[in-house]
Amino acid sequence: MHLEKIDDYRWLIPKSYKAGMRTDAMIYANERLLEAIRQDQSLEQAANVAMLPGIVGRALAMPDIHQGYGFPIGGVAAVDEHDGVVSPGGVGFDINCGVRLLSSTLTLKEVRPKLRELVHQLFRDIPSGTGQSSRVTLSDADLNRVLETGPRWAIEHGMGSEADLDHTEERGCIPGADPYAVSERAKQRGRAQLGTLGSGNHFLEVQYVEEIFDQKTAAQHNLDKDRIVVLIHTGSRGLGHQVCTDYVSQLDQAMRKYDLHVPDRQLACAPIRSPEGQRYLQAMAAAANFAWTNRQCIADAARGAFQRIFGEGVNLPAIYDVAHNIAKREVHMVDGKQKRVVVHRKGATRAFPNQAVFIPGSMGTASYFLTGQEGAMRETFGSACHGAGRVMSRSAAKKGVTAKEIQKELESRGIIVESLTREGLTEEKPEAYKDIESVVDVVHNAGLAARVARLRPIGVIKG
């Protein structure tokens, strides 16, 4: 595929690339990342996204883009709320997969001597949920309230405080969520999974602030060098997966009714204003609220684990919690006019000016704290990247390395890891991902989000 180079960080797939594209697709990457991006189908998928009915502006791909199903992971598309479509595949199966960063009253020096004990306590207190039960039990009424109100339910049950809501995107609750748009099957899948991490690339990391790039912003969040922080990466678990499954199937049917055609069935969609589109958005909002509650419960368990090891006086205040698999109703400037749009972010983080953005690196490598910039509002519907982005398939990652070897290697670098499964370590080894430094460099230099701090892991728990 020939890409038009705009500058060192921007590459264009013109809408003339293939029939059916309604707009150009813009790829944010440097030459090195682009080389990796070209290895899979993700650029083709970005071009497919440009075919979505009602798309406004450009189809966008972040520097961590890699091949997904339908949408690429790291893809952003805004569609007109009046005549556009919503696509569950543009959000993904893990609705409101996202990250929450907690600060702490502890420093690296205080935590290091008891690190092994701490990681073990966290591993005991936070189930992965795969083959393990949740510590949170939900009645039917409780589950409906979680879906409707999000983490407020957890706070009412003693897990966290109002301050947590102040530091969560949408205060953890997308309005219009309807528990009755969520199938019984989805509720059954999610019921025993609230407060669980899941497997794959989900994790909880104990990190310290290694370097600060923006003292003023870091200070606003009480972050200083060597401060211990906790990064939680997980989503809506089986409930969200089933919501996506249910609505891909329903919208696949509805496409015939509305005479819609997409290049990949996994991009099944329906007009936003149609009953099917509205129902999906109500169910997606409920699943998103479940995910925010999930991270709230995990944050509460992490606070408990820290207090058991370091005493009751230890506090882990929330810095921010942000989704990176979601569709949001927002107002953006398009061609000089304000327009109501639904922004699909699949593996992309909302990055409004001055809003905290967290970019987790691969296991054992640095993560970044950034803040959204004006450039994101002008170019990417207020979005930035969400992680390092895979370059290696899971089977390739597993070849020639054992879980024990990875654990030992990380330990030699001062990182204690506990994982429920061997695959949690081998499939997620650092080499399976792109270089986080390059990814962050691109969003920083393209003016989408600015570096605030680099965070280095010292403890990891995984499913």
Added chain:
Amino acid sequence: MAPWFELLEHTSDVGILARGANREEALIAASHALASILVDPAAFRPVEERYFRAPGSDEAAQIVNWLNEILFFFDTEGIVFVEFAIDSWTSHEITGRAKGERFDAERHELRTGVKAATYHQFENHAIPGGWELRIFVDV
């Protein structure tokens, strides 16, 4: 053609390529493949039975829904299936049964959680001497 499967490379997800003498055998081979992504199936016994119902407007939707039944029972009851039987496959749905055992951390080993079966790069067609099915799952 004896039932057979292999797992395919994909940057973020996992693909299944399954073959059998006919579409039923190919789907059963794909079912075994999916179980092998979740766990090491060797240690599971066929001691509990569940009924599967996989409706759909076409074969692709029915196959996706059948495989999603495996994920549903794993998430809700912790059951891993090691035997599959298709009772009927009409233009509207597949019905069948599966036997397996609940996951027990003392005896069983987990591998990778699977979110869903997808339509991405889906293929389902006759090949010389049998049937081939390709499906990607989101992990």
